[in-house]
Amino acid sequence: MLRRSLAVAAIDARILRRDPAPILVMIVIPLLFVPFLLPGASAQLAATGHAGASGAQYAVPGLAVLFAMLCVQQIVVAFHRDMQSGTWERLRISPAGLPSLLAGKALAAFVAQLLQLGVVLGGGVVLFGYRPAGSWMGIAVVGFAFSLVMVAFGVLVVGAFATQDQALAVCSIVAMLMAGLGGAFGPVAALPEALRAVAPVSPAFWALDALSALSLDGAGLHDILASVAVLFAFAGAFAVGAVVAFSRRGRWS
Amino acid sequence: MSARESGVHIDRVRKRFGSRPVLTDAEIHIEPGQVTALLGPNGAGKTTFVAIATGRLRPDAGGVSVAGLSPDAPGFAALVGCAPQDTGVYPTLTLRENLAGFGALYGVRGGASRVRVDELISALDLDAVADRRADRLSGGQRRRLHTAMALVHRPAALFLDEPTVAADVSSRARIVDLVRSLADDGAAVLYTTHHLDEVERLGADVAFLRGGRIRDLGTVDAVIARWGSARVALRTVGGEAYQVSPPWRRTGEWLVGVADGTDPGRLLARGIDEVTANGGRVVEVDIRRSSLETAYLRLLDGADTASEGADGVAA
Numbered sequence: 257m258l259r260r261s262l263a264v265a266a267i268d269a270r271i272l273r274r275d276p277a278p279i280l281v282m283i284v285i286p287l288l289f290v291p292f293l294l295p296g297a298s299a300q301l302a303a304t305g306h307a308g309a310s311g312a313q314y315a316v317p318g319l320a321v322l323f324a325m326l327c328v329q330q331i332v333v334a335f336h337r338d339m340q341s342g343t344w345e346r347l348r349i350s351p352a353g354l355p356s357l358l359a360g361k362a363l364a365a366f367v368a369q370l371l372q373l374g375v376v377l378g379g380g381v382v383l384f385g386y387r388p389a390g391s392w393m394g395i396a397v398v399g400f401a402f403s404l405v406m407v408a409f410g411v412l413v414v415g416a417f418a419t420q421d422q423a424l425a426v427c428s429i430v431a432m433l434m435a436g437l438g439g440a441f442g443p444v445a446a447l448p449e450a451l452r453a454v455a456p457v458s459p460a461f462w463a464l465d466a467l468s469a470l471s472l473d474g475a476g477l478h479d480i481l482a483s484v485a486v487l488f489a490f491a492g493a494f495a496v497g498a499v500v501a502f503s504r505r506g507r508w509s
Numbered sequence: 510m511s512a513r514e515s516g517v518h519i520d521r522v523r524k525r526f527g528s529r530p531v532l533t534d535a536e537i538h539i540e541p542g543q544v545t546a547l548l549g550p551n552g553a554g555k556t557t558f559v560a561i562a563t564g565r566l567r568p569d570a571g572g573v574s575v576a577g578l579s580p581d582a583p584g585f586a587a588l589v590g591c592a593p594q595d596t597g598v599y600p601t602l603t604l605r606e607n608l609a610g611f612g613a614l615y616g617v618r619g620g621a622s623r624v625r626v627d628e629l630i631s632a633l634d635l636d637a638v639a640d641r642r643a644d645r646l647s648g649g650q651r652r653r654l655h656t657a658m659a660l661v662h663r664p665a666a667l668f669l670d671e672p673t674v675a676a677d678v679s680s681r682a683r684i685v686d687l688v689r690s691l692a693d694d695g696a697a698v699l700y701t702t703h704h705l706d707e708v709e710r711l712g713a714d715v716a717f718l719r720g721g722r723i724r725d726l727g728t729v730d731a732v733i734a735r736w737g738s739a740r741v742a743l744r745t746v747g748g749e750a751y752q753v754s755p756p757w758r759r760t761g762e763w764l765v766g767v768a769d770g771t772d773p774g775r776l777l778a779r780g781i782d783e784v785t786a787n788g789g790r791v792v793e794v795d796i797r798r799s800s801l802e803t804a805y806l807r808l809l810d811g812a813d814t815a816s817e818g819a820d821g822v823a824a
Contacts (some may be wrong), residue, residue: 263613267599270610274601342597346658349563349593350614351586 264360314379331410408494415501510593522571549718588663615662651678737771737799
């Protein structure tokens with residue numbers, strides 16, 4: 257199964273390499289936004305007890321998470337591209353069963369998600385002086401877990417919605433909602449109470465909670481393990497949902 | 510090895526979509542090295558039949574086996590090569606990348622992949638465009654690529670659903686020759702087409718599907734004999750005054766009659782007896798059998814006896 261999944265992933269990776277524009281957009285736009293958000297982020301940090309912290313400590317991870325969520329659209333496009341080009345039927349006839357196909361396509365998308373998140377955070381370091389006070393390893397682990405969540409969510413949306421337009425619309429709306437609830441547009445503490453109460457249903461909340469602790473409070477890897485565990489739980493739940501959605505008799509079966 | 514452990518066996522397959530029966534007890538057996546052309550009008554059920562044969566669709570009843578394996582068995586998919594009716598290629602990948610990518614799915618990798626990909630590119634005369642993106646190929650080139658992608662792993666059973674549709678004359682010839690050579694190497698091939706000349710070029714057996722049922726199955730000659738007709742013409746000298754009896758009619762010096770395709774000699778013998786009995790002599794005989802197309806059209810019409818219309822016959 258692994259070799260067939262790798263073969264599927266290699267095809268998708270080659271397609272992305274041939275035309276990396278969708279991923280590049282998700283890298284360039286957040287980095288373009290950072291300078292515009294820095295003053296507001298500094299003020300928000302000061303208001304939440306982090307006076308003197310650079311706005312980059314909040315703006316860079318916030319935008320990285322927001323655009324990682326929007327990057328889920330490329331998973332939708334990757335599946336529907338196969339459907340539209342007639343290659344999905346060929347893949348289904350091949351010895352790569354549905355689990356191998358899903359794993360292969362998810363693997364390519366996961367690498368793209370990691371790359372997007374890593375380059376945005378790295379760009380924040382180089383261009384805007386983003387310097388986490390805590391563990392870089394912790395940041396890598398959160399990035400890994402959050403990318404898993406996003407890929408599983410993307411595959412779930414593909415399986416659950418019949419058309420590309422429906423899936424892309426749902427991705428955009430849910431990404432914005434989750435990002436807002438998670439604190440990508442401003443600290444969760446500054447949200448109205450009703451929104452604060454439901455914020456933990458968003459995976460972005462747990463990712464940004466961990467990233468804020470790592471960026472601002474000097475947290476170590478062990479300090480963010482609970483948030484990471486929740487992210488893995490989200491990934492698991494979305495993955496199960498994705499498998500159920502794809503197992504139904506329908507256009508993907 | 511028993512017969513069931515090799516080749517393709519599709520047994521009494523039934524399929525309904527809602528209340529509409531699409532296939533009813535459809536059955537075909539294809540031995541290694543044999544090509545069977547599945548013929549029928551649009552909507553006859555050919556694509557559904559291919560989808561069931563390749564394991565893509567589950568039949569309501571009946572069974573499928575390839576080299577003794579059912580579609581649920583591990584290893585079944587690796588034995589099967591299929592080019593569906595709609596072209597399926599990655600437009601932004603090159604022709605070579607498409608072939609290598611699908612080869613890898615079937616375990617054809619590394620040096621073996623390079624050799625096989627080059628073989629197919631050469632066999633289908635695609636050398637000049639091997640490194641061109643698929644979306645920049647001509648329609649015929651893309652169709653050849655689509656077919657080649659089903660062949661990278663040298664399948665034991667090959668299912669080609671109208672592989673030459675929209676292909677130019679040269680592409681059609683290349684595809685047909687390649688399919689024949691694969692059969693010669695031992696593959697069992699099911700080939701759907703509307704181009705009846707390809708059937709004869711492939712040396713294929715034919716199966717006629719109409720209304721979800723296999724109406725006839727056999728060699729081209731046998732099917733023509735059963736469903737076609739034969740036109741028998743006798744040039745006679747003397748005895749012109751007598752009234753010819755049906756099915757004969759007189760056209761100048763010629764008596765012309767249409768016989769059942771299975772036994773034109775019987776009508777010939779009757780005609781000679783009749784002419785001789787009426788004082789004439791038969792000095793020339795011309796028998797022409799129908800084409801596969803005539804047989805096909807008669808099958809589509811639901812005719813069950815050969816009665817008229819041998820084509821292409823000069824009196």
